Amino acid sequence: MGDPFGEGYPADGETPVHSVAMSAFRIDATAVSNTQFATFIDATGYRTESEVYGTSAVFHLAVQAGTQDILGTASGTPWWLNVRGADWAHPAGRLSFWEDIPDHPVVQVSHTDALAYCAWAGRALPTEAQWEYSARGGLAQARYPWGNELHGIAADGTTVHHCNIWQGTFPTENTGDDGHLTTAPVRTFGPNGHGLFQTSGNVWEWCSDWFLPKYYKSCQDLGTVADPPGPTIGRGRVMRGGSYLCHESYCNRYRLAARSSNSPESASGNLGFRTVAP
Template identity: 40%
Template sequence: MTRHLIYLSIVTAALAACGGTGKTPVQQDTTTAAVGGTDTLNHMVLIPGGRFSMGADDSTGMPDEYPKHTVKVDSFWMDEHEVTNQEFAAFVAATGYVTTAEKPISKEELMASMPPGSPEPDSSMLAAGALVFTPPDHAVPFNDVSQWWSFVAGASWQHPEGPGSDIKGRENHPVTQVSWLDAQAYAKWARKRLPTEAEWEYASRGGLSNQLYPWGGEALTAGQPKANTWNGNFPYKNTKTDGFTGTSPVKSYKPNGYQLYDMSGNVWEWVADLYDANYYAQAGQDASNPTGPSKGYDPEDPGQQKHVIRGGSYMCSDEYCRGYRVSARMKTTPESGLANLGFRCVRSVANR
C-alpha cells in the first residue's frame, strides 16, 4: 500500500485512538563507538532479561491488550531515548537516504493500491508529503480525525509541519515523519535493529510489575509532569502544563527504572512486529523472545498489513487517547509518516 492511500485509511485506524521480577542495576554504554561512519549520539543501556506479564494491567485497556500473558526476553541494549533529528541527519548525510515522505509516486502506483473502481486521484495525491497536525480552535467530534490531521505537500522529517517549517532549534527533539521503512534503514546503518513489541513493553515497565505507567501507578496528572502529553481539551486547547505543545527535547522528563527516557509520551515509536488484533489470544503463556505474528490483521482495515507502534505521544490525553500506558498498542502501515511518530533502536547482547 502506498503512503498516499494510507492518508485515506489511517484516520480510521492508527490515529483513531489516538512487569519485571524486580529492578536490576542498569549498565550504561558510555562509549562513542563509530556507527555508520559517525559517532553515536544516543547512549544505550543494558536491559536485563527476565519474565514479565505482558498486556493490560487493569480493565481499562483496549481489546487487543488482552489476555495478559507471561513472556520471557533475553537481555538486550536499548537507546536511552528516541532517535533525534540530529542523529537522523547524520544518517542522511552519510548515506544520501531519501525518506518515504520525500518521494512522490505515480498515478499507476496509487491506483494499483486502491480498490477496483476507485476514481483516479488528482495530482495533489501524487505529491511528496506527510500528515501534519492542524488543530482546530474549537471542540470537534473525536470520531472525525480529519478535523486535526491534514496532508501537507512537502512535509517531511526536515520540514515536519510543511515547507515553511524546519528543525532548527529542534536538533535534540525526536525525529518525526519517518516511516517504518525509514526506521529500519536507519537501524541497519547504525548496526542496530527495531525492538520487538515484547522487548519494548518489558523495557518500558522499567523493572516494575503490573503498573500502568513507566513510573508506576501514580496518575499522569498527579504531582510534577511525568511525560509530554496533551494538557487541556483535545484537540483545540492545550494548556501547556507540561511545558510543550508539540515534541519536546529528549530527556526532558525523569527516566524509568531502566534509565530510559520518554517511554511514555512525546512521540509514538515504531517496533518491529506486525500487528494482529488477536495475537495475544494466540500467543499462549511463557513465550520466549516472541517476534509477533507472521501475518498482520487489523479488523478495522483487514486488507492492509500494519506494524505496531508504542508509547503514546504529545497528542495523548485521558479524554482522547491513553496511549502512554505501558500496555497500550496502536498500529499503522509501514509507509506511514506522522508528525507524532518516531522510533528508538536496540541491539542484541551477542552483537555488542
C-alpha cells in the same frame, strides 16, 4: 505483558496478560533524535518516504507552512492536515527546520525509513516484547513508567507532569501545562528504572512486529513464550508509547500496555522510533 487493569481498548488486543521470557539486549535510552537522523542522511543520501511522496501529516495547531501547502484533512480525523513539503527535515511544513529542534525526536519517518536507519547503524527496531519490557523500567504491571498515577503533587501543591501528552480539550485547546505543544527534547522528564526516557508520551515509537490484536491470546495458550517475534501477518506495524496528542478523552494509549498500529509507509508529526542491539 498486557493490561492488568482492564482499561485498554478491546480492539487493540491488550489482553490477556501473559508471561514472556527475554534474551539479553541493549536499547537506546531515547528515541532517535533529529541530529542522529541527520547524520544518517548525510552519510547515505537516503530519501525518506515523505520526501518521495512530497507530503505528510501535520497536526493542525503545529503547521508551519503557507496556505498553498495545506492540501486537505485526513478522513475522520480533521485535526490532521496533509501538508506539502512536510518531512523529517521540515516536520511541521516547509517553514519548519530540524536544526531548530536538534535534540527533539525525529518524526515524519515511516517504518521503512526506520528500518533503513537501523541497517545503517547496525541495529534493529525493538520487538513489541522488548519495547514493553524496557518501557516498564522494572515496575511489574504498573500503568506508567513511574507508577500508577498519571500526575504527581509537589510540596507546594502544584501538579508534577511525568510525560508529554495533551492537556486541555482535544483537539482544539492544549493548555501546555507540561511545557510542550508538540514534541519535547528526547531527555525531557526523568528516566525510568532502566534509564529510558519518555516511553510514555512525546512520540509514538515503531516496533518490528506486525499488529494482530489476537496475538496475545495465542501467546497465553503457549505458556511462557521466549523472545516472541510477533505475528507473521497483521494490519500494519505496531506502534507503542503514545504521543503528545494522547488524551484520556481520545487516545488513552500512553499507558505501558497500550498498543496501536499504522501502515508501514505512514509517517506523521508524532511518530518516531528507538533502536535495539543484541
